[in-house]
Every structure is written in C-alpha cells, then in structure tokens.
Amino acid sequence: MAKKQVLKSPVKTKASQATRKSITKNAPTAKHFIALMKTHQSDEELIKIQRYFKSGEGEYGAGDKFMGIRMGTLFKLAKDSIEMSPTEISKLLDHSVHEVRAGALSIMNYQARAKKTDEVHRKVLFDLYLKKHNRINNWDLVDLAAQFVVGGYLFIANKSRDVLYKLATSKNMWERRTSMVSTAYFIRQGELDDTFQIAALLLNDKQDLIHKAAGGWIREAGKQDQKKLVAFLDKHAATMPRTMLRYAIEKLNEKQKDYYMGLKAAS
Numbered sequence: 001m002a003k004k005q006v007l008k009s010p011v012k013t014k015a016s017q018a019t020r021k022s023i024t025k026n027a028p029t030a031k032h033f034i035a036l037m038k039t040h041q042s043d044e045e046l047i048k049i050q051r052y053f054k055s056g057e058g059e060y061g062a063g064d065k066f067m068g069i070r071m072g073t074l075f076k077l078a079k080d081s082i083e084m085s086p087t088e089i090s091k092l093l094d095h096s097v098h099e100v101r102a103g104a105l106s107i108m109n110y111q112a113r114a115k116k117t118d119e120v121h122r123k124v125l126f127d128l129y130l131k132k133h134n135r136i137n138n139w140d141l142v143d144l145a146a147q148f149v150v151g152g153y154l155f156i157a158n159k160s161r162d163v164l165y166k167l168a169t170s171k172n173m174w175e176r177r178t179s180m181v182s183t184a185y186f187i188r189q190g191e192l193d194d195t196f197q198i199a200a201l202l203l204n205d206k207q208d209l210i211h212k213a214a215g216g217w218i219r220e221a222g223k224q225d226q227k228k229l230v231a232f233l234d235k236h237a238a239t240m241p242r243t244m245l246r247y248a249i250e251k252l253n254e255k256q257k258d259y260y261m262g263l264k265a266a267s
Contacts, residue, residue, distance in 0.1 A: 027083045028080075028083060028084045028088070029084075033081055037077060037100065037103065040070070040073045041068050045070055046068025061098075065098060067097050067100070068099075078110060082114070084107050086124050089104050089108060093105075093135045094135060098138065101136070102141060102144060105141055108145045109144055111125060112148035113152075122149075122156060126150060126154075129149045130163075133172070133178070138174070139174075147181055148185060150182040151182035155186060161194055164182055164194065165197075165198065168180070168201040173205075176205065177210055180199065180210070181213055183198060183217060184217055192221040192225055199217070199232070200232075202244075203236060203239065208243055211247070212247055214247075215245065215246065215247025219248050219250055222252075233245075233248065
C-alpha cells in the first residue's frame with residue numbers, strides 16, 4: 001500500500017502543474033481585452049461619456065481620455081474575462097483610457113464577488129487596488145470596486161479597518177471616496193459604525209462628490225438602523241454640507257426632512 005501511495009503522488013503533482021499552466025496559458029490578456037473593447041467603440045457614445053464625466057478643462061475629470069463604449073457592454077466583457085491574472089489587470093489599470101481602467105476594476109469586482117475566491121487572492125486584489133489608486137481617478141472607478149475589493153477583503157479576512165480612516169484623511173479626493181464606499185460592504189453585513197464614523201471625518205470635505213458618497217451611504221445605513229442615522233443628524237445636520245444632508249435624509253418622512261433642513265437653514 002505504501003508503494004502505491006508514493007507512486008501516485010508525483011503523477012498527481014504533475015497533473016496539477018499542467019492544469020495550472022493550462023489555466024495561465026488560456027487566461028485572458030490585457031491586449032486581447034482592449035482589442036475586444038475597440039470592436040465596440042462608438043463616436044456617439046464617446047460624446048455622451050465625455051459630457052457625463054465632466055472631462056472639460058477645470059472639471060474633475062479634466063485630461064481623462066475616453067474610448068466610447070457602453071458600460072453594459074464593458075461589464076459583459078469584464079465578466080467574460082473574470083479569469084484574468086492580476087499581472088494583466090495591472091496592465092489595464094496603467095492604461096490611459098478611462099474605460100480600460102474601468103474594465104480592470106470591473107474584473108476585480110467580479111473576482112472579489114465570486115464565492116470561490118480565496119483569502120490569498122482577495123489580498124492580492126486589495127493590495128493591487130491600493131497600489132494603483134493613482135489610476136483610480138474618478139468616482140465611477142472607485143464605486144466599481146471599493147465595496148467588494150477593499151471592504152469585502154477587510155471584512156472577510158477580519159483585518160483592521162485603520163486603512164480606511166487613513167484614506168479618509170488623504171489629500172486625494174478619490175482615496176477619501178474609497179474610504180466611504182468601502183463601508184458599503186460592512187452595511188451589507190449589518191455593521192454600521194464605520195460608515196457613520198468615516199462620514200463624520202468627511203464633514204468638512206470641500207468636494208461635492210465626497211458629500212454625495214457620505215450622505216448616500218449613511219442613508220443606506222439608516223435603512224437598517226434609523227436611530228443611528230437620526231443621532232448622527234441631530235449632532236451634525238446644522239453644520240454638514242447641504243448636499244450630504246439632502247442625500248442622508250432622502251428616505252426620511254417629510255416632517256423629519258423639514259426639521260433637519262430647518263436646522264441647516266438656521267445655522
């Protein structure tokens with residue numbers, strides 16, 4: 001019996017190695033992904049996207065380059081490329097075209113959402129996201145992956161969330177948005193404290209897109225525990241940015257909305 005076990009072991013190992021090589025060989029590449037994207041390019045869509053993402057001079061997306069591809073089509077391509085390696089994803093993140101980077105983050109999101117993804121790979125995705133954050137330079141790019149790649153990893157691996165509090169105080173507005181959007185995963189698990197605490201750190205932020213993110217996610221947290229939302233508003237409504245407040249109170253009744261907007265008006 002001992003001899004049979006010894007003989008079987010190397011055969012199994014070789015088979016596993018061959019399987020891994022096959023998967024690597026057949027995995028989608030960045031070059032192929034971009035080539036597929038180009039087949040769906042549309043000048044009409046390009047005009048719409050450039051207007052939607054405010055890429056004009058002086059706007060938050062100034063200088064960003066766009067291809068002109070429908071997001072639904074891009075997400076389909078990303079889902080079909082879910083087996084792409086981190087090395088190839090990194091190449092997409094380095095690309096100058098916005099939708100190519102969006103494709104990379106969409107692939108990362110699909111991988112992070114997959115139940116079969118183990119903790120080791122989740123850590124790889126998490127590290128890649130933070131390492132390449134300078135390439136994640138618009139609100140949609142943050143929103144595509146922060147929840148499951150960043151928040152999901154911290155929750156599933158039971159890691160310290162200090163990184164989110166550090167990002168919340170960053171000079172980079174997209175890192176600050178990541179800190180807020182990442183807490184959406186915690187909300188899904190019924191954990192709300194980080195959402196409110198990080199929102200409090202962003203009360204004096206000057207950027208409208210941060211106000212929207214903070215207000216929107218404390219609103220979602222409030223759906224699970226309205227008392228916590230009301231406590232936050234009682235403390236901060238008078239001084240918080242108007243946009244943040246409007247987003248936060250969206251699901252409250254009219255009497256509550258009038259009360260908190262009144263506090264803001266009186267301040």
